Amino acid sequence: MGKTRSAPTLNDVAKASGVSTATVSRCLNSPERVIETTRKRVLQAVKTLGYTPNFAAQVMAANRSFTIGAIIPTMDNAIFARGLQEFQDQLRESGYTLLVSSSAYDPEVEREQIRTLVARGADGLLLIGHARDADVYAYLERHQVPSLVAWSYDPHMHPPSVGFGNAAAMGELAQSVISAGHRHIAMISGNTQGNDRAQARVEGVLRAMDENGLDANSLALIETTYEIEKGAEAFDQLMSLSPRPTVVMCGNDVLAAGALRQADLMGISVPEQVSVTGFDDIELAEVVSPALTTVHVPHREMGRKAARELIAMVEGKSEGRSICIDTRLVNRGSLAKPPRQ
């Protein structure tokens, strides 16, 4: 196994190049403040020794980590992937590193992960949605960690948010559904408990029904986790209702994909016999058949703007502004008029 020689430190580099640790540190952090000849010598030593600064020590000394934390509900499907990838790319460009954790939609896990990230010296935090206990926000306040909410938009809430109006977006889609003539509406929603995006999407549908003179109580609603399988099961249940819904609005594309699969299995043709809609416009939406009529969310744009805003907050250049991202309906074919009675 060879001798257990451990990683070189600033000190090692200092000795190797015959200067003080202070000078080595300067060479690395503000090269212009050290004369060229010594700088070259030092950097050479850094290279040959394979020196990497010890991050923990840097954080302790500088009280700054250039790290941003993000906690998303799940990595297991594509809902957050694209936006987060862009968020990370943008952070990297500005010299920040992203740490991601997923909470499995569990508030307790999320709370623990927030603590972990704060303890790790995260300079700022990205959270999904506003729905969490007040003490979590108090904790963040206390630790002076700037936070930003994404995938949701509500300018009246704290922390500031970069996202879209889930209720309005889903409401628009529902309006489109109703305008097409549907009267028996069903919805497969993600669990609304602790999930303000899911809640808002349901509200959007209810409100649209109300505005169009439909009885909002008549909405056949099933809540479930965001899995294809669950979407399929829920669709199956909905199809045995009477009167049978003529449209199944899904809380997101993943659930809609499950619904489509089940429809296929049951020999129910979409959209001829039943219409199905999604939400998010992830890759899936374009690939299933029929392709999904859904709400397009510009995830990349959201990720990019969130990164910029959060960095501005971390660097004290912004108090935190909320930014609204525009969504738009995408008609692809899974929504049509209801069949004649």
Next chain:
Amino acid sequence: MGKTRSAPTLNDVAKASGVSTATVSRCLNSPERVIETTRKRVLQAVKTLGYTPNFAAQVMAANRSFTIGAIIPTMDNAIFARGLQEFQDQLRESGYTLLVSSSAYDPEVEREQIRTLVARGADGLLLIGHARDADVYAYLERHQVPSLVAWSYDPHMHPPSVGFGNAAAMGELAQSVISAGHRHIAMISGNTQGNDRAQARVEGVLRAMDENGLDANSLALIETTYEIEKGAEAFDQLMSLSPRPTVVMCGNDVLAAGALRQADLMGISVPEQVSVTGFDDIELAEVVSPALTTVHVPHREMGRKAARELIAMVEGKSEGRSICIDTRLVNRGSLAKPPRQ
């Protein structure tokens, strides 16, 4: 804005509860070593002050971070999502935290991220595939950071790997394709440059052709990035070859989904006119139509076993064993006999 009161430290807790910092530290790390009455008092103070240990300081003092780093090529599609989620869950159960970065399939970015994670004191690293410069491994060796490769299996390589034989798995699928009667075979592969999984999958096909007396040079091969769009483009190109391939084997399900979409667009029916196969068996595979005949990879099992092995390595309980995960063919309908000439 209130006074800029900063986070409470061990010292604050010590004062508040009238003991030394050592005792507070013990209360937190080895509670059994401190008498109950004082422990209660201390923990109470911890609670009321909202104390969270400073991670950087812990790492420095203990030279241990309980952190595992993982660098995946991309978060932008589902290939790594499921396995990684399970990897993380397993780590958490054992008290470790996972830090994930994605390299965008860029070796330079990956190298930088490895340095970052090591500097952050990662106790161990999960890497995807073996293909990277020797100096990267030398660096890890030098810093004594145990590493494990996943999504690939080769017991003769270092670092040890937990994964599956990409060549063998794809070879098996190719055998099945050939047995079905296909002679004009095309393949849409992920870029093989710096990607040993993609390379191995191509090799698997070539070898199977060879073993069955087909000219391996006749394989119509297109390499591209892993995007649905790219799969569609490649499929389009392949369909204008003559003789036209009767089967398009794709390097993964994402590319296959793109191929299917394009086939639909071109009015080519699958599998009647052309067969299409995938690899990975991610959710997508079941949802497209026709559902994909593909290679099922037990991602969760792989993630779990990788986590266990890496933890064992980190804790000095294992020198690092390679573990082979079994894949299996899944016949779903996108592969059939070639059409009669």
Next chain:
DNA sequence: TTGTATGCGTTATCAG
């Protein structure tokens, strides 16, 4: 059982 004292690897302040 508890307290004291030291070191971990940087950064940053202050002299020289």
Next chain:
DNA sequence: CTGATAACGCATACAA
């Protein structure tokens, strides 16, 4: 332009 040196917050060996 460069060099001492004091923090930073915690864990731990050693003493009491």
